[in-house]
Amino acid sequence: MGDGVPGGRAAVPDGRLAPSREAVPDGRLAPSREAVPDGRLAPSREATDATIAARTDAYFNRTRAIVQRFGDCRVTYAVFLRRPVVSAPRLMLDWLESVARARGTQFDIELMHAEGTWAGAGDPILYLSGSLAELADLETLYLQKLGPACVAAHNAYQMCLELPKAAFLAMDARHCAGFEMQDMMAYAAAVGGRAARAEGARGFIGNATDATAHWFAEPGEPAPRRGRGTMPHALIGYANSTVRAAEMFHDAFPEEDLTVLTDYFGREVTDGLAVCRRFPELATAGRMAVRLDTHGGRFLESLDPAESYAVLERHVPGAIRRYRSETELRHLVGTGVSAAAIWRMREALDEAGFPKVRIVASSGFNVGKCRVMAEARAPIDVVGTGSFLPDIWSETYATADIVAYDGEPRVKVGREFLLRRNGTRKRNGGG
Numbered sequence: 001m002g003d004g005v006p007g008g009r010a011a012v013p014d015g016r017l018a019p020s021r022e023a024v025p026d027g028r029l030a031p032s033r034e035a036v037p038d039g040r041l042a043p044s045r046e047a048t049d050a051t052i053a054a055r056t057d058a059y060f061n062r063t064r065a066i067v068q069r070f071g072d073c074r075v076t077y078a079v080f081l082r083r084p085v086v087s088a089p090r091l092m093l094d095w096l097e098s099v100a101r102a103r104g105t106q107f108d109i110e111l112m113h114a115e116g117t118w119a120g121a122g123d124p125i126l127y128l129s130g131s132l133a134e135l136a137d138l139e140t141l142y143l144q145k146l147g148p149a150c151v152a153a154h155n156a157y158q159m160c161l162e163l164p165k166a167a168f169l170a171m172d173a174r175h176c177a178g179f180e181m182q183d184m185m186a187y188a189a190a191v192g193g194r195a196a197r198a199e200g201a202r203g204f205i206g207n208a209t210d211a212t213a214h215w216f217a218e219p220g221e222p223a224p225r226r227g228r229g230t231m232p233h234a235l236i237g238y239a240n241s242t243v244r245a246a247e248m249f250h251d252a253f254p255e256e257d258l259t260v261l262t263d264y265f266g267r268e269v270t271d272g273l274a275v276c277r278r279f280p281e282l283a284t285a286g287r288m289a290v291r292l293d294t295h296g297g298r299f300l301e302s303l304d305p306a307e308s309y310a311v312l313e314r315h316v317p318g319a320i321r322r323y324r325s326e327t328e329l330r331h332l333v334g335t336g337v338s339a340a341a342i343w344r345m346r347e348a349l350d351e352a353g354f355p356k357v358r359i360v361a362s363s364g365f366n367v368g369k370c371r372v373m374a375e376a377r378a379p380i381d382v383v384g385t386g387s388f389l390p391d392i393w394s395e396t397y398a399t400a401d402i403v404a405y406d407g408e409p410r411v412k413v414g415r416e417f418l419l420r421r422n423g424t425r426k427r428n429g430g431g
Helices: 050-054 060-071 090-103 139-144 147-162 177-196 233-239 243-254 268-278 279-286 305-315 326-333 339-349 367-375
Strands: 074-081 108-111 126-131 168-172 205-208 258-262 288-292 358-362 381-386 399-404
Touching: 050 139, 050 168, 050 243, 074 139, 074 147, 090 108, 090 139, 090 177, 126 399, 139 147, 139 381, 147 168, 147 177, 147 367, 168 177, 177 205, 233 243, 233 258, 243 258, 243 268, 258 268, 268 288, 268 339, 288 339, 305 326, 305 339, 326 339, 326 367, 339 358, 339 367
Parallel strands: 168 205, 168 381, 258 288, 288 358, 358 381
Antiparallel strands: 074 126, 074 399, 108 126
């Protein structure tokens, strides 16, 4: 996985990045890890000793050298996070397997929390055992692959449970720091979505990019998944008309369902209904949706503070008749994509005779906003969001501590809770 830069850029002796794929003379991209047909990452050079040595912390390299000089031993690491998460260990486990294969060794992994299950703060997600000489320099890299995925999976899981009747689309790619993070976050959304689906929610049904869409595939699907989504604001601006942009899209992709972005000109209701009237057959067949992405600096067309309160009073009066924080009030009756805005769009569609046209909501749908939308029973069909990405990065820091050397329990003072024997934890040095 590495830093998402294929082609072995990290192999320069001093650790700097070599010239990248964009530097091929004729302008083509050099062969990359993203080139596998179904979008999965192909085996990379990251499992080589040179790449590991360049990317890991220097003190781990020196520890490996010392152990090789003075004698190896078998160790067991406990790997955990300091906050509750949903277990998402596959990227880490796949990488460890590739390293073990490259080094001709074997790592024994006892997974305490299967993929998609909840793990408490400080509770080991897994125990990793093997040669210290072969494991010592790997810690930096395998922890990078675990923590962010687990936190994002937990966020995705919570969001889906807050709005169990809505489907979710992962639209995080533009917010990711390179392809490795993009791949990791798509995997996390899929894990969290499946965990929520097991509890009755619809969960994440796909994402926006072809290269990572495979994470959302269900067993037995006949063809590779592709990224989902119809149009950005750029297409509306290019067409200089919401209706014309919809016509262009339908002409280019007639078999695709039509989701129209309606906020470009500040006429969400007017332009949304105009597109429905232009394509009545799609609207009647349930093959059309309007996407609300109203800028946070203004209200949806025809709304203001008073009218926003009036809309919710008509549909969910209880949602606004109790104490609310400033943030909750903004989500309910404020500017941008509020609960009132979604209810108003639903009213307009139904009154115009388009009850089967769906509403896609986007813009800042994190766990808190999803919770408020649920309390307001906002009629959302699909949520497009990248807000499951970890908000506080320090919460993603995974940790690994050796808890046994050649079978003898031993750990630094303060981490005795990690020790275990016969499947149970034990106190450091105790029986």
